[in-house]
Amino acid sequence: MAKVNDVVIKIATVNGTGSASANGLLRKAIFRMGIPVVGKNYFPSNIQGLPTWYEIRVTGDGYQSRSDRLDIMVAMNAQTYAKDMAEVTSGGWLIYDSTWPRSSLLDRDDITVLGVPLSRMCNESFNGARARILMKNIAYVGVLAALLEIDLDIITELLEETFADKQHLIESNMKAIRLGYDYATENFVCPLPSKVEAMEGTSEHIIMDGNTAAGLGCMYAGATVGAWYPITPSTSLMDAFRNFCAEYRVDPETGKRTYCIIQAEDELAAIGMVLGANWNGARSFTPTSGPGISLMSEFLGFAYYAEIPAVIFNVQRTGPSTGMPTRTQQSDILSCAYASHGDTRHVLLFPADPYECFHMAVQAFDHAERLQTPVMVLSDLDIGMNDWMIPAFEWDDDYVPDRGKVLGAEELEAMEKFHRYLDVDGDGIPYRTLPGVHPKGSYFTRGSGHTKYGAYTEDSAAYQDVMDRLLAKWETARSELPEAEIVYSKFNKAAVLTVGSGHAACQEALDRLGAQNVNLNYCRVKAFPFSDSVREFIDNHEVVYVVEQNRDAQLRTLLMLDSEADPAKLVSLLHYNGIPINAGFVVDGVLGEIAKGRAA
């Protein structure tokens, strides 16, 4: 594994000890050297004292997903030492704090163990328990800088940016870095065979998590009302929106805000607020996770039937029930697609990474207002809370938001009579009006049976007429939503089909399979209802491996329901242990099926 810019480092610490800033510093320094890098958090549902890991994949080839290798383990947590050691790939390295002796039982002869007396050095050099703990974490950055040949000037530059007006912090942090760096260079052969080397792989790129990107997207979409109830892993989405708005949405003269964020009493109220605000013409959204969707379900059905726009971000976590709140999954696909009782179905968007979180946040508002229905953006914890390297977003200053079919005062004045649910244009989308605009625009929004004119009804034909028109609108949605990403060659009989965060792992898997002469076509769905091209894609193959991160093959089920795909062709590869999927899983899955006699 002696490769340049292809190394996976995992740092095992205890949560609440400030290791996040040390890990961030390390990841940023490598990125500043022009080397593609991604970072993933594995953290407990806890505030302080439990094991937490941060994994940095230095990926000169640019692959974004979790690696199936672990080259260097920084084992700072005695609690998990045995497990951490066991995880290192044969031929790798383990760094530990040698201040205290380590049990000889915990040894492996196929990896190199490097002891650094981090606690002793920091106790001698710093005063105060808190500083010593924090600096111990910074010191391992120094050790890794020496072992991997990370540019110390860049580390200094980053510290200067972070602590611009706190000179003493720059000095103490650099002192800790030096302690680790000097110890490593004096005691070990530096650099290791696996090391980093400056390259030009990160220009026009940024590192961002999906929740930040989506929060930024909401601000750029012109959202003014955000309502939410805190829930992991979606909380940082509203935090991001709040921070960006605090910067850009406060009138410099009056100090007044052009945004309103309401922390609701629960998710039922959060979605109620979003519907009230959208009904009144504001762009309004709520971020949540699986349990929140369960609570919102009654209102989501209401919004479907009463035809009220809404944008919901579901940053999916591991279910069922409370599940594992800090682990990832794609297990809300079906519960979102059909949230609520009665014949209800919802538009879904599936971002694959933070880049798409930003753009799909904006698109979600456009689609919701155009289609007058809730639009759910299905992200997940892997996308939402991990650090992805993505192209810097571009913003088109000529962007014109699609507010959909909303009648203004002049149009209403000229009309003889306004009817809320008439299909005037034949696309299944009626015209709506906003309160406060014109008396002729008034209508009664209700979740009870209504006619196409908007009046209450218990008449079978009038009820069914509206239900059928909603189906026509569904087909309009199908034609307007983002097309699936398809890579097709007529020479391949088999294909991989995936969704959301499965994209990164599948991209890497296809390359690896290709290197073994297993060539597969590829389809990534970006929205539900699925574009017609998805059905055609499935029809054109003998086998389609459906890769998704849940136990029950929810995407496969949805493909069968919505595109009437032939179930016999759809072979599931299911990853649902809560850890992000990786390429190795897909490669092994496909090769295993081929070995069983499936087409390749």
Add this chain to the structure above:
Amino acid sequence: MSYIAKPRVSHPGLPKNKLGLTTRDYEGTVSTLCAGCGHDSVTAAIIQAVFELDVEPHMLAKMSGIGCSSKTPAYFVSQSHGFNSVHGRMPSVTTGANAANRDLMYIGVSGDGDSLSIGVGQFVHAIRRNLNMCYMIENNGVYGLTKGQFSASADIGSLPKKGLPNQQEPIDPVSTALSLGATYIGRSFSGDKEQLVPLIKGALMHDGFALVDVISPCVTFNDHEGSTKSYAHTRQFYHHVTDMDYIPPAEEIKAKYAEGEAMPVELHDGSTIMLRKVDDEYDPTSRAAAFKYLRDHFNAGEITTGLLYINKERREMHDLMGNVDTPLAELPLDSLNPGSTELRKILKRYA
């Protein structure tokens, strides 16, 4: 729920308000509630109140949840937007609607089941936010549409039509609202239009959360002997604490008030509530005193009515948050995104 439009018969003699509209212009579709339902009287009182306030129909938003009470927004002001939401969730929808457009006047019509059982959480939190709305509870102590089960406002010992008396403590919306910091709290009776109309007018004009709890008997399921929410019981134990007149801004105060009889309370828009104490002991500006008075009279089996509490100091939701005066929904979207140059600056922090 009714969809039958009322016949448009013009009565040339009907008085007109400043907008040139008559009370007929503030009506809705024909009520489908039971004949004699208290709610229809409340609807009539709302129509009278918005007529007298010269409310532009399209500037009023009518909000409700589910239940007999929640049907009633269809029965007044057809030219206003209405939002008949899901059971117990009217407060959250109104919160979002108000967040988007603070210029509209919001009237929410709820019931004791909608607000005190399934929706008690949302009721409570709308009060905490001091949401600027008039929140009506048409309180009859029973579930009507599901045929007569007790609601959370039923008094201990109150008899159902069939079966055993209620044994559980009632939730009193007035003392609940008082303890949570509602800034305008009134109670009245569907059969007392004289008291109810000015109370609703004050509630609509008050800048903050205004609760109007109206005892509104259910003629079908809770108007029998032994019920504490019947017409007869309410009339017998009705305890009038305050009376009030609502006087619009810049209007001359014509009524004659004896020295010390009336207490003027000026509202944010310059209108005035002239509050007359029927019981001299009562202080509607003291939460603690009001609470004690209400409990004492409740324990004596009396139904305390009138404007029971008012607080003009506490700011409503938007002002607490420091939001702009323009309705957020009316801000042009291109003024809300910082554009490509700023985006590049933001992204530099992530490089």
